[in-house]
Amino acid sequence: MSPSRIPRRGLLVIDMQHGLFNGTRRPYRADEVLANINALIGRAHAAGAPVFAARHVGPAGTPLASDSPLSQLLAELAIDPARDTVFEKTRPNCFFNTGLAERLAKAGVEELVIVGMKTDFCVDTTSRVARDLGFAAMLVADAHTTTDSPVLEAQRIVDHHNATLGGAFVSLVASADCTFAADGLG
Template identity: 85%
Template sequence: MSSSRIPRRGLLVIDMQHGLFNGAHRPYRADDVLANINALIDRAHAAGAPVFVARHVGPAGSPLASDSPLSQLLADLAIDPARDTVFEKTRPNCFFETGLAEGLAAGGIEELVIVGMKTDYCVDTTCRAARDLGISAVLVADAHTTTDSPVLAAKTIVEHHNATLRGTFVSLVASADCTFAAG
C-alpha cells in the first residue's frame, strides 16, 4: 500500500542574480519564472521547509566577484536572509565544496526541489549531481530558465532539459502542483 505522505522537502533557488537575470539577453519567460519561484518560496516558508539560495561567484575583480553588483541576488526575490540559507558557489554544481549536501542531511531533507538559472548550466549540473549523490530531486518545469544560445532558442533549451532530466535524474512537476509538508 503506498502512502500519499509528502517527503520532507527543501527548496533550492539557483543563481537568481542581477547579472544573469538582467543581463544583455533577457531569460525566457523571465517574469513568469520569477513569479513562480517567489510563489514556491512563499509556500516553502508557510510550511516551514528550508530554502537554500545559491549565488554563483567568480574570482575577485571579475564581473561576478562576490562583492560585484552583478552577483547580487535579485531584489524582487522573496527570500528572507534571516531565515533562508544563502551560499556562494564557484562551479555549476551547487554541491561542489558548498556544504549543501551536508545541510540537507542534517535537516532531514528527503527531497530537493530545484528552480532557478541557467537551465543548461547550473540547473542541469545540479540535477545530475543530486542523482550521483543519492539525493532525490524535483525539477519545477516552469520555474527554471535560460537565455538563447547561438544554436538554440531558450524555449527549446528549457523543453529539452525538462524532457531529458525527467525520470532518470529528477521528478518533474509544475510550480502550481509543487507542495511542501508542514515542518
C-alpha cells in the same frame, strides 16, 4: 484514513542574481519564472520547509566577484537572508565545495526541489549530481530558465532539459502542483 506521507522537501533556488537575470539577453519567460519561484518560496516558508539560495561567484575583480552588484540575488526575489540559507558557489554544481549536501542532511531534506538559472548549466548539473549523491530531486518545469544560445532558442533548451532530466534524474512538476510539508504529511 491516515494522511499520505510526502518526503520532507527543501527548495533550492539557483543563481537568481542580477548579472544573469538582468543581462544583455533577457531569460526566457523571465517574469513568469520569477513569479513562480517566489510563489514556491512562499509555500516553503509557510510550511516551515528549508530554503537554500545559491549565488554563482567568480574571482575578485571579475563581474561576478562576491561583492559585485551583478552577483547579488535579485531584490525582487522573496529570499529572506535571516531565515533562508544563502551560499556561494564557483561551479555549475551547487554541491561542489559548498557544504550543500551536509546542510540538506542536517535539515532532514529527503527531496530537493530545484528552480532557477541557467537551465543548461547549473540547473542541469545540480539536478544530475543530486541523484548521484542520493537525494531525490524534483525539477519545477516552469520555474527554471535560461537565455538563447548561439545554436538554440531558450524555449527549446528548457523543453529539452525538462524532457532529458525528467524521469532519469528528476521528477518533473509544475509550480502550481509543488507543495511543501515540513512534517512530511500532506
